Amino acid sequence: MAEPRYQRRKEDRPQEISEAAFEVFAAKGYAATRVEEVAKRAGVSKGLLYLYFKTKEELFKAVIKSVVTRRVDALLVAVEETELSSEAFVRGPLLEFMKQIPRSPVAIVIRLLIAEGQRHPDLVDYYWDNVVSKGLTAIARLVERGIERGEFRDTAVRELPQLVLAPMMLSMIWRMLFTERELDTDKLMDTHIEMILAYIKA
Amino acid sequence: MAEPRYQRRKEDRPQEISEAAFEVFAAKGYAATRVEEVAKRAGVSKGLLYLYFKTKEELFKAVIKSVVTRRVDALLVAVEETELSSEAFVRGPLLEFMKQIPRSPVAIVIRLLIAEGQRHPDLVDYYWDNVVSKGLTAIARLVERGIERGEFRDTAVRELPQLVLAPMMLSMIWRMLFTERELDTDKLMDTHIEMILAYIKA
Amino acid sequence: MAEPRYQRRKEDRPQEISEAAFEVFAAKGYAATRVEEVAKRAGVSKGLLYLYFKTKEELFKAVIKSVVTRRVDALLVAVEETELSSEAFVRGPLLEFMKQIPRSPVAIVIRLLIAEGQRHPDLVDYYWDNVVSKGLTAIARLVERGIERGEFRDTAVRELPQLVLAPMMLSMIWRMLFTERELDTDKLMDTHIEMILAYIKA
Amino acid sequence: MAEPRYQRRKEDRPQEISEAAFEVFAAKGYAATRVEEVAKRAGVSKGLLYLYFKTKEELFKAVIKSVVTRRVDALLVAVEETELSSEAFVRGPLLEFMKQIPRSPVAIVIRLLIAEGQRHPDLVDYYWDNVVSKGLTAIARLVERGIERGEFRDTAVRELPQLVLAPMMLSMIWRMLFTERELDTDKLMDTHIEMILAYIKA
DNA sequence: AATGAATGAGTATTCATTCAT
DNA sequence: CATGAATGAATACTCATTCAT
Numbered sequence: 058m059a060e061p062r063y064q065r066r067k068e069d070r071p072q073e074i075s076e077a078a079f080e081v082f083a084a085k086g087y088a089a090t091r092v093e094e095v096a097k098r099a100g101v102s103k104g105l106l107y108l109y110f111k112t113k114e115e116l117f118k119a120v121i122k123s124v125v126t127r128r129v130d131a132l133l134v135a136v137e138e139t140e141l142s143s144e145a146f147v148r149g150p151l152l153e154f155m156k157q158i159p160r161s162p163v164a165i166v167i168r169l170l171i172a173e174g175q176r177h178p179d180l181v182d183y184y185w186d187n188v189v190s191k192g193l194t195a196i197a198r199l200v201e202r203g204i205e206r207g208e209f210r211d212t213a214v215r216e217l218p219q220l221v222l223a224p225m226m227l228s229m230i231w232r233m234l235f236t237e238r239e240l241d242t243d244k245l246m247d248t249h250i251e252m253i254l255a256y257i258k259a
Numbered sequence: 260m261a262e263p264r265y266q267r268r269k270e271d272r273p274q275e276i277s278e279a280a281f282e283v284f285a286a287k288g289y290a291a292t293r294v295e296e297v298a299k300r301a302g303v304s305k306g307l308l309y310l311y312f313k314t315k316e317e318l319f320k321a322v323i324k325s326v327v328t329r330r331v332d333a334l335l336v337a338v339e340e341t342e343l344s345s346e347a348f349v350r351g352p353l354l355e356f357m358k359q360i361p362r363s364p365v366a367i368v369i370r371l372l373i374a375e376g377q378r379h380p381d382l383v384d385y386y387w388d389n390v391v392s393k394g395l396t397a398i399a400r401l402v403e404r405g406i407e408r409g410e411f412r413d414t415a416v417r418e419l420p421q422l423v424l425a426p427m428m429l430s431m432i433w434r435m436l437f438t439e440r441e442l443d444t445d446k447l448m449d450t451h452i453e454m455i456l457a458y459i460k461a
Numbered sequence: 462m463a464e465p466r467y468q469r470r471k472e473d474r475p476q477e478i479s480e481a482a483f484e485v486f487a488a489k490g491y492a493a494t495r496v497e498e499v500a501k502r503a504g505v506s507k508g509l510l511y512l513y514f515k516t517k518e519e520l521f522k523a524v525i526k527s528v529v530t531r532r533v534d535a536l537l538v539a540v541e542e543t544e545l546s547s548e549a550f551v552r553g554p555l556l557e558f559m560k561q562i563p564r565s566p567v568a569i570v571i572r573l574l575i576a577e578g579q580r581h582p583d584l585v586d587y588y589w590d591n592v593v594s595k596g597l598t599a600i601a602r603l604v605e606r607g608i609e610r611g612e613f614r615d616t617a618v619r620e621l622p623q624l625v626l627a628p629m630m631l632s633m634i635w636r637m638l639f640t641e642r643e644l645d646t647d648k649l650m651d652t653h654i655e656m657i658l659a660y661i662k663a
Numbered sequence: 664m665a666e667p668r669y670q671r672r673k674e675d676r677p678q679e680i681s682e683a684a685f686e687v688f689a690a691k692g693y694a695a696t697r698v699e700e701v702a703k704r705a706g707v708s709k710g711l712l713y714l715y716f717k718t719k720e721e722l723f724k725a726v727i728k729s730v731v732t733r734r735v736d737a738l739l740v741a742v743e744e745t746e747l748s749s750e751a752f753v754r755g756p757l758l759e760f761m762k763q764i765p766r767s768p769v770a771i772v773i774r775l776l777i778a779e780g781q782r783h784p785d786l787v788d789y790y791w792d793n794v795v796s797k798g799l800t801a802i803a804r805l806v807e808r809g810i811e812r813g814e815f816r817d818t819a820v821r822e823l824p825q826l827v828l829a830p831m832m833l834s835m836i837w838r839m840l841f842t843e844r845e846l847d848t849d850k851l852m853d854t855h856i857e858m859i860l861a862y863i864k865a
Numbered sequence: 866a867a868t869g870a871a872t873g874a875g876t877a878t879t880c881a882t883t884c885a886t
Numbered sequence: 887c888a889t890g891a892a893t894g895a896a897t898a899c900t901c902a903t904t905c906a907t
Contacts, residue, residue: 084377085377085378086290086374086375086377087290088288088289088290088291089290089378167432168373168374170436171370171373171374171432171435171436172288172370172373172374172375173288173374174435174436175286175288176287176288176291181436181437185437185440189437212450213446213449213450214450217442217443217446217447217450219426219429219433219442219447220426220447220450220451220454222429223425223426223428223429223447223451224421224422224425226425226428226429226432227421227424227425227428227429230369230373230428230432231421233373233376234372234373234376234383235383235387235391238387240419240421241419244415244419245419245421245422245425247415248414248415248416248419248422249422249425251458252422252454252455252458253454255457255458256453256454256457256458
């Protein structure tokens with residue numbers, strides 16, 4: 058009659074805990090997050106959490122890694138397979154990608170990395186390998202192809218894909234810190250892409 | 260025998276403690292910083308530290324605020340008083356400013372704000388008022404003056420001074436996280452300024 | 462493929478668990494022993510273990526009691542039934558018994574009792590009744606019979622059978638603590654018996 | 664007016680804490696001892712305890728080592744300096760020593776070592792070096808001197824000083840486990856010494 | 866003013882025990 | 887009967903803050 062005191066749901070637990078942890082880490086940062094709160098939010102006991110994650114730190118790392126978005130891989134693939142002109146790709150899929158990222162969990166992960174990265178170089182490495190490096194490669198490929206096709210001039214942008222992503226980065230930080238201060242981050246990126254294209258178009 | 264500690268002016272104490280605290284906060288973040296370590300590094304006792312700063316949090320806020328750089332005010336003044344053309348100012352003092360910031364303590368403060376800002380909105384306000392807002396105003400003024408003088412076209416950049424600073428932001432983050440990965444941040448900013456100017460010049 | 466575990470008789474389970482528990486308690490002591498490890502070593506689940514033993518403490522007590530050796534009873538019987546002279550019995554079966562005990566599980570039980578006995582007086586009582594008391598009685602009977610037969614003098618040893626066993630006790634402790642430090646415990650007991658006999662022989 | 668909330672007594676604290684800890688460890692054993700109870704009994708806060716002892720284990724080791732009795736050294740010295748005959752020394756100071764030890768804190772330390780020694784070999788080493796080894800050396804010296812002087816025969820006891828101490832060991836264990844069961848441990852040792860002397864006297 | 870000994874609330878982690886499956 | 891996922895009380899240790907000296 059009474060509610061069962063608990064459910065056995067071995068398969069789902071890690072995912073549920075990880076999601077709850079992400080929310081709490083996002084809201085409070087690593088140090089200020091209490092394991093107990095994560096457990097409560099996941100609807101499990103502290104003990105169970107420790108059954109799936111050996112330490113708070115391991116939980117943190119698992120959470121960070123779990124957010125590695127498929128989006129970045131998708132971008133790489135899209136660059137290779139698209140039939141759009143390079144300019145059209147920049148104006149379309151790439152711009153869209155740049156607008157999405159600052160709204161996505163990746164932005165939160167970046168914040169956590171900025172806050173905790175010094176003490177977790179392996180996490181930074183992981184993010185470099187699986188996210189940042191791939192994203193930059195995608196941009197670089199796109200620019201190179203544009204140059205090969207005669208769409209773009211051969212400029213310093215070729216070696217500096219970061220230049221394309223700079224306003225995305227700024228938008229991420231902006232949203233973290235200055236949410237309520239007005240900044241039309243979409244327009245920021247529209248304008249930036251406009252400017253870049255004007256600069257590199259043949 | 261001992262260091263002539265007693266010669267230190269009492270008036271300097273808060274400053275010395277604050278400097279020591281900045282170093283430790285910078286290295287470890289807020290939570291992982293122990294008040295005792297700050298005191299030790301400042302060469303005072305814990306008790307004395309608490310005489311000047313009522314809590315660790317107050318110390319943190321004082322430290323953050325103490326780093327508010329004069330550089331930003333200087334930039335504002337320079338924009339108003341310069342006799343350079345707008346383009347020359349951008350290529351000269353502004354570019355120099357942008358290259359300096361990511362190497363300066365401001366970068367560290369930004370990291371601390373990103374990490375702790377959510378729980379300290381007043382600190383974010385403070386930084387907004389005293390640093391960010393001023394910096395953006397300076398850029399905006401510069402662009403407006405260029406337009407007034409007929410040097411620049413009237414583009415979206417007028418309302419988006421952030422666009423000018425975006426690569427500076429990216430460089431700051433880059434240095435925090437990916438120090439050892441190669442990126443010529445100076446060239447990044449050179450190119451960006453080149454690009455911006457190409458875009459807005461009449 | 463798998464071990465034919467299912468062939469094990471259910472009736473053997475408590476015994477198997479108890480044996481596994483003995484090994485772990487012996488290696489780690491009461492507090493440091495985890496029930497889970499006992500279960501694993503016994504090849505059963507934790508739940509099943511708790512079906513047979515209501516608590517860890519009950520398991521501990523059962524284990525301790527299960528080691529009550531038959532050897533002691535055998536010694537008593539042997540004393541009564543032997544046809545050897547008292548001296549011959551001392552030099553033969555008794556000496557052999559004394560040499561065996563420090564190598565036997567009883568030694569481990571004694572260690573566990575020394576460590577945990579204060580909190581488990583009932584265990585100590587049990588061991589007193591079933592092991593120590595019996596052993597001492599056997600020695601006392603032997604000495605008395607020797608006196609009755611005129612083989613031995615009537616000395617204080619009559620009321621102090623512990624005197625005979627003292628080096629056995631020392632050997633047990635020695636092996637527990639100083640395993641690697643050289644001590645020929647067999648020779649110790651040989652000499653001791655020699656000495657005792659010299660003392661009590663008529 | 665009100666009682667001061669605490670006293671600063673830096674010098675005395677380690678000693679006080681160590682004594683309190685000895686009592687609790689003695690009563691409960693290592694694992695069952697709660698650091699908080701030690702602190703309470705010492706009349707200090709948990710935090711202060713950790714100021715003087717980095718971990719519970721370090722506290723335990725310090726406590727064990729602090730009990731290293733001067734008695735053993737005294738025995739060694741006495742053996743060397745005495746003007747008594749060897750027999751008189753055995754019947755006098757040595758017998759007295761043997762009767763005291765089972766009543767002294769050393770007995771408790773031995774129990775703790777028996778219980779915890781396996782996990783703390785360094786403690787066992789320490790006790791070997793500072794107590795056991797010295798005690799055995801003293802006995803051995805005594806026997807050797809007796810032989811040199813022609814008081815004693817040259818028997819196996821020369822290489823087995825443990826034989827002399829065996830009933831002391833048994834008495835220690837007896838008191839730990841079977842306190843209330845009658846055994847006149849003093850008489851046990853009287854008789855044993857009698858027996859030994861009868862055996863080794865020339 | 867200055868010190869640092871002393872406090873105690875707060876937190877990660879463990880593990881005996883239970884109970885849904 | 888059997889399992890092992892789930893619980894939660896227990897406990898070592900930390901560190902911001904206080905206050906007797």
